[in-house]
Amino acid sequence: SQTIHQWPATLVQPVGSPLSLECTVEGTSNPNLYWYRQAAGRGLQLLFYSVGIGQISSEVPQNLSASRPQDRQFILSSKKLLLSDSGFYLCAWTASGPYGYTFGSGTRLTVV
Amino acid sequence: KNEVEQSPQNLTAQEGEFITINCSYSVGISALHWLQQHPGGGIVSLFMLSSGKKKHGRLIATINIQEKHSSLHITASHPRDSAVYICATNTNAGKSTFGDGTTLTVKP
Numbered sequence A: 001s002q003t004i005h006q007w008p009a010t011l012v013q014p015v016g017s018p019l020s021l022e023c024t025v026e027g028t029s030n031p032n033l034y035w036y037r038q039a040a041g042r043g044l045q046l047l048f049y050s051v052g053i054g055q056i057s058s059e060v061p062q063n064l065s066a067s068r069p070q071d072r073q074f075i076l077s078s079k080k081l082l083l084s085d086s087g088f089y090l091c092a093w094t095a096s097g098p099y100g101y102t103f104g105s106g107t108r109l110t111v112v
Numbered sequence B: 001k002n003e004v005e006q007s008p009q010n011l012t013a014q015e016g017e018f019i020t021i022n023c024s025y026s027v028g029i030s031a032l033h034w035l036q037q038h039p040g041g042g043i044v045s046l047f048m049l050s051s052g053k054k055k056h057g058r059l060i061a062t063i064n065i066q067e068k069h070s071s072l073h074i075t076a077s078h079p080r081d082s083a084v085y086i087c088a089t090n091t092n093a094g095k096s097t098f099g100d101g102t103t104l105t106v107k108p
Helices: none
Strands: A002-006 A010-013 A019-027 A033-038 A042-052 A055-058 A063-069 A073-078 A087-094 A108-110 B004-009 B011-012 B019-025 B031-037 B043-049 B052-056 B059-064 B069-074 B083-090 B096-098 B104-107
Touching: A002 A063, A002 A087, A002 B031, A019 A108, A019 B043, A019 B096, A042 A073, A042 B096, A055 A063, A063 B043, A063 B104, A073 A087, B004 B083, B011 B019, B011 B083, B019 B031, B019 B083, B031 B069, B031 B096, B043 B052, B052 B069
Parallel strands: A010 A108, B011 B104
Antiparallel strands: A002 A019, A019 A073, A033 A042, A033 A087, A042 A055, A063 A073, A087 A108, B004 B019, B019 B069, B031 B043, B031 B083, B052 B059, B059 B069, B083 B096, B083 B104
Protein backbone atom coordinates (compact mmCIF):
# COMPACT_ATOMS: atom_id res chain seq x y z
CA SER A 1 0.00 0.00 0.00
CA GLN A 2 1.02 3.58 -0.55
CA THR A 3 2.21 5.70 2.36
CA ILE A 4 3.63 9.16 2.74
CA HIS A 5 6.11 10.21 5.39
CA GLN A 6 6.77 13.78 6.41
CA TRP A 7 9.09 14.98 9.11
CA PRO A 8 9.63 16.55 11.54
CA ALA A 9 6.18 17.06 13.07
CA THR A 10 7.12 20.29 14.80
CA LEU A 11 10.04 22.63 14.40
CA VAL A 12 11.10 25.85 16.09
CA GLN A 13 13.80 27.72 14.24
CA PRO A 14 15.40 31.15 14.72
CA VAL A 15 15.11 33.83 12.08
CA GLY A 16 17.93 33.54 9.57
CA SER A 17 18.50 29.84 10.08
CA PRO A 18 18.21 27.31 7.24
CA LEU A 19 15.31 24.91 6.76
CA SER A 20 14.97 21.46 5.29
CA LEU A 21 11.70 19.53 5.37
CA GLU A 22 11.58 16.12 3.78
CA CYS A 23 8.72 14.11 2.34
CA THR A 24 8.92 10.59 0.98
CA VAL A 25 6.31 8.40 -0.64
CA GLU A 26 6.29 4.62 -0.62
CA GLY A 27 4.39 2.08 -2.66
CA THR A 28 4.04 4.02 -5.90
CA SER A 29 6.17 5.36 -8.71
CA ASN A 30 6.21 8.68 -10.54
CA PRO A 31 3.79 10.41 -8.16
CA ASN A 32 2.80 14.06 -8.47
CA LEU A 33 4.18 15.72 -5.35
CA TYR A 34 3.04 18.92 -3.66
CA TRP A 35 4.15 21.26 -0.87
CA TYR A 36 1.48 23.40 0.78
CA ARG A 37 1.55 25.96 3.55
CA GLN A 38 -1.30 26.91 5.82
CA ALA A 39 -0.90 30.06 7.89
CA ALA A 40 -2.86 30.23 11.14
CA GLY A 41 -6.57 30.52 10.39
CA ARG A 42 -6.01 30.53 6.64
CA GLY A 43 -6.58 28.14 3.77
CA LEU A 44 -4.05 25.94 2.05
CA GLN A 45 -1.58 27.68 -0.23
CA LEU A 46 0.18 25.69 -2.92
CA LEU A 47 3.92 26.40 -2.79
CA PHE A 48 5.48 23.92 -5.19
CA TYR A 49 4.46 20.94 -7.24
CA SER A 50 6.43 18.36 -9.18
CA VAL A 51 5.36 15.92 -11.85
CA GLY A 52 8.77 14.23 -12.13
CA ILE A 53 12.37 14.12 -10.94
CA GLY A 54 13.98 17.52 -11.22
CA GLN A 55 10.72 19.12 -12.40
CA ILE A 56 9.61 21.79 -9.96
CA SER A 57 6.90 24.37 -10.50
CA SER A 58 6.68 27.29 -8.11
CA GLU A 59 3.35 28.94 -7.48
CA VAL A 60 4.32 31.76 -5.15
CA PRO A 61 7.56 33.80 -5.18
CA GLN A 62 9.03 33.51 -1.72
CA ASN A 63 11.89 32.65 0.51
CA LEU A 64 11.55 28.92 -0.10
CA SER A 65 12.76 26.41 -2.68
CA ALA A 66 11.95 22.80 -3.45
CA SER A 67 13.86 19.92 -4.93
CA ARG A 68 13.05 16.40 -6.06
CA PRO A 69 16.31 14.48 -6.08
CA GLN A 70 14.59 11.11 -6.33
CA ASP A 71 11.29 9.94 -7.74
CA ARG A 72 9.60 9.62 -4.35
CA GLN A 73 11.44 12.31 -2.38
CA PHE A 74 10.41 15.94 -2.17
CA ILE A 75 12.36 18.48 -0.12
CA LEU A 76 11.37 21.97 0.95
CA SER A 77 14.25 24.29 1.83
CA SER A 78 15.18 27.76 2.81
CA LYS A 79 18.61 29.35 3.21
CA LYS A 80 17.41 31.96 5.71
CA LEU A 81 14.05 31.73 7.44
CA LEU A 82 11.82 34.75 7.94
CA LEU A 83 9.19 35.23 10.63
CA SER A 84 6.56 35.08 7.88
CA ASP A 85 7.64 31.53 7.03
CA SER A 86 5.87 30.26 10.15
CA GLY A 87 2.96 27.98 9.40
CA PHE A 88 1.76 24.45 8.90
CA TYR A 89 3.51 22.75 5.99
CA LEU A 90 1.92 19.80 4.29
CA CYS A 91 3.29 17.44 1.68
CA ALA A 92 0.90 15.52 -0.54
CA TRP A 93 0.94 13.18 -3.49
CA THR A 94 -1.39 12.01 -6.19
CA ALA A 95 -0.89 9.42 -8.87
CA SER A 96 -0.77 10.74 -12.42
CA GLY A 97 -4.34 10.88 -13.66
CA PRO A 98 -7.65 11.18 -11.83
CA TYR A 99 -6.67 10.03 -8.35
CA GLY A 100 -7.25 11.49 -4.92
CA TYR A 101 -4.78 13.23 -2.68
CA THR A 102 -2.91 11.63 0.15
CA PHE A 103 -1.49 14.10 2.63
CA GLY A 104 1.38 13.78 5.04
CA SER A 105 0.79 14.53 8.68
CA GLY A 106 2.31 18.01 8.37
CA THR A 107 5.10 20.01 9.98
CA ARG A 108 4.25 22.91 12.26
CA LEU A 109 7.06 25.43 11.82
CA THR A 110 7.50 28.34 14.18
CA VAL A 111 10.15 30.89 13.31
CA VAL A 112 11.23 32.89 16.34
CA LYS B 1 -9.31 36.29 -6.70
CA ASN B 2 -9.06 32.59 -5.97
CA GLU B 3 -9.84 30.39 -8.96
CA VAL B 4 -11.74 28.13 -6.56
CA GLU B 5 -14.51 29.73 -4.53
CA GLN B 6 -16.26 27.99 -1.66
CA SER B 7 -19.42 28.92 0.15
CA PRO B 8 -20.33 29.37 2.86
CA GLN B 9 -17.12 30.28 4.68
CA ASN B 10 -18.58 29.22 8.01
CA LEU B 11 -21.55 26.97 8.71
CA THR B 12 -23.19 26.04 11.99
CA ALA B 13 -25.81 23.31 12.06
CA GLN B 14 -27.76 21.28 14.58
CA GLU B 15 -27.16 17.59 14.79
CA GLY B 16 -29.26 15.76 12.23
CA GLU B 17 -29.49 18.59 9.72
CA PHE B 18 -28.74 18.20 6.02
CA ILE B 19 -25.68 20.22 5.04
CA THR B 20 -24.54 21.53 1.68
CA ILE B 21 -21.19 23.11 0.89
CA ASN B 22 -20.63 24.61 -2.54
CA CYS B 23 -17.57 25.01 -4.72
CA SER B 24 -17.22 26.94 -7.97
CA TYR B 25 -14.16 27.06 -10.17
CA SER B 26 -13.20 29.14 -13.15
CA VAL B 27 -10.86 27.06 -15.32
CA GLY B 28 -11.01 23.67 -17.00
CA ILE B 29 -9.99 20.87 -14.69
CA SER B 30 -9.16 17.20 -14.83
CA ALA B 31 -10.48 16.44 -11.35
CA LEU B 32 -12.03 18.02 -8.29
CA HIS B 33 -11.34 16.92 -4.74
CA TRP B 34 -13.17 17.32 -1.48
CA LEU B 35 -10.93 17.20 1.57
CA GLN B 36 -11.59 17.24 5.30
CA GLN B 37 -9.22 18.89 7.76
CA HIS B 38 -9.63 18.25 11.47
CA PRO B 39 -8.55 20.70 14.19
CA GLY B 40 -5.20 18.93 14.64
CA GLY B 41 -4.34 19.76 11.05
CA GLY B 42 -4.53 16.32 9.47
CA ILE B 43 -6.17 16.23 6.05
CA VAL B 44 -8.15 13.35 4.64
CA SER B 45 -9.26 12.98 1.06
CA LEU B 46 -13.04 12.44 0.90
CA PHE B 47 -13.80 12.36 -2.79
CA MET B 48 -12.19 12.75 -6.17
CA LEU B 49 -14.62 13.62 -8.95
CA SER B 50 -14.31 14.10 -12.66
CA SER B 51 -18.02 13.79 -13.42
CA GLY B 52 -21.37 12.88 -11.90
CA LYS B 53 -21.88 11.93 -8.30
CA LYS B 54 -20.21 9.85 -5.59
CA LYS B 55 -21.53 8.64 -2.26
CA HIS B 56 -19.69 7.38 0.78
CA GLY B 57 -21.76 6.76 3.86
CA ARG B 58 -23.52 10.01 4.78
CA LEU B 59 -21.42 12.04 2.38
CA ILE B 60 -22.43 12.80 -1.20
CA ALA B 61 -20.41 14.79 -3.72
CA THR B 62 -21.67 16.01 -7.07
CA ILE B 63 -20.04 17.89 -9.91
CA ASN B 64 -21.45 19.73 -12.93
CA ILE B 65 -18.63 20.15 -15.42
CA GLN B 66 -20.57 22.51 -17.70
CA GLU B 67 -21.44 24.86 -14.84
CA LYS B 68 -18.01 24.43 -13.16
CA HIS B 69 -19.67 23.71 -9.85
CA SER B 70 -19.52 21.02 -7.21
CA SER B 71 -21.41 20.39 -3.98
CA LEU B 72 -20.65 18.35 -0.91
CA HIS B 73 -23.68 17.14 1.05
CA ILE B 74 -23.76 15.64 4.51
CA THR B 75 -26.93 13.86 5.54
CA ALA B 76 -27.93 13.40 9.20
CA SER B 77 -25.02 15.57 10.37
CA HIS B 78 -23.22 14.70 13.58
CA PRO B 79 -20.86 16.67 15.86
CA ARG B 80 -17.99 14.49 14.69
CA ASP B 81 -18.50 15.97 11.20
CA SER B 82 -17.22 19.29 12.56
CA ALA B 83 -14.14 20.13 10.51
CA VAL B 84 -12.91 22.33 7.69
CA TYR B 85 -14.01 21.09 4.29
CA ILE B 86 -11.82 22.05 1.38
CA CYS B 87 -12.49 21.95 -2.34
CA ALA B 88 -9.48 21.54 -4.61
CA THR B 89 -9.07 21.29 -8.37
CA ASN B 90 -6.41 19.67 -10.54
CA THR B 91 -5.45 20.46 -14.09
CA ASN B 92 -3.95 17.99 -16.54
CA ALA B 93 -0.60 19.73 -16.02
CA GLY B 94 -0.63 18.71 -12.36
CA LYS B 95 -1.38 22.12 -10.91
CA SER B 96 -3.73 22.17 -7.95
CA THR B 97 -5.78 25.07 -6.61
CA PHE B 98 -7.48 25.06 -3.25
CA GLY B 99 -10.52 26.87 -1.97
CA ASP B 100 -10.22 28.69 1.34
CA GLY B 101 -12.30 26.05 3.09
CA THR B 102 -15.66 25.92 4.85
CA THR B 103 -15.59 25.62 8.62
CA LEU B 104 -18.46 23.38 9.71
CA THR B 105 -19.63 23.19 13.30
CA VAL B 106 -22.34 20.69 14.15
CA LYS B 107 -23.91 21.23 17.56
CA PRO B 108 -25.46 18.39 19.53
